[in-house]
Amino acid sequence: MATDHAIGIDIGGTGIKGAVVDLGTGELVSDRRKIATPAGGRPDDILEAARELLVEIDAAEGAILPLGVCFPAVVKHGRTLSAANISEEWIGLNAEELFERELGREIHFINDADAAGYAESRYGAAVDAEGLVILTTLGTGIGSALIYDGVLVPNTELGHLELDGHDAETRAAFSAMERDSLSWEKWAKRLQRYYSHVEFLFSPDLFVVGGGVSKHHQQFLPLLDLKTPIVPAVHRNNAGILGAASLAAH
Secondary structure, three states, X not given: OOOOEXXXXXXXXXXXXXXXXXXXOOOEOOOOEEEEOOOOOOHXXXXXXXXXXXXXXXXXXXXXXXXXXXXXXXXXXOEEOOOOOOOHHHXXXXXXXXXXXXXXXXXXXXXXXXXXXXXXXXXOOOOOOOOEEEXXXXXXXXXXXXXXXXXXXXXXXXXXXXXXXXXXXXXXXXHHHHHOOOOHHHHHHHHHHHHHHHHHHHOOOEEEEEOHHHHHHHHOHHHOOOOOOEEEOOOOOOHHHHHHHHHHHO
């Protein structure tokens, strides 16, 4: 059944948040609810926390809506193949099937950076963008999403490109700036090296930069010299919710 609303749940290493999304506008049409991610991040504990959140949202909505869940892992055919800031018990787990069975409804499981990228392509900085859009989230690591003419190419993991003998994200993520006490200028030099390399490999038409640090984009994006336009993401805290909901419905 077609619907103009869907639920997105964003599971992170520290918090789990969810809301009902208007699929036409990308606006939240319910309160955004959030609970702490259970210590250890084990599957059963996170599933129970997600159930608690979903019960609240369902009760407020009064209807069973399509449900998308985004997650800090490579997700292939509903199976989680990695685990970032959560229990290693997720590795190799058929998470989508587990959630569907326990929550009693169809679910679309997706990587969190992919959800954020899809949200930007439908409702944010990359609406109507033609060709290849690469979203990167700069945080503890570097998440990535490739969107080609509005179609998501999932699980790219461009933070793990090897660059100058290092996993790129260990040098260029926002956490590296904090760890090494870098100025914006010194961090921008590392970002320049990273984005120049990604630009060389993929020749994108647009870069979108997300993650919490993107609210300070004026401190570092103008310092980058690229052939490709590079812009801040529009939806930071809600990007995962929006993308997960939209992909569940579409």
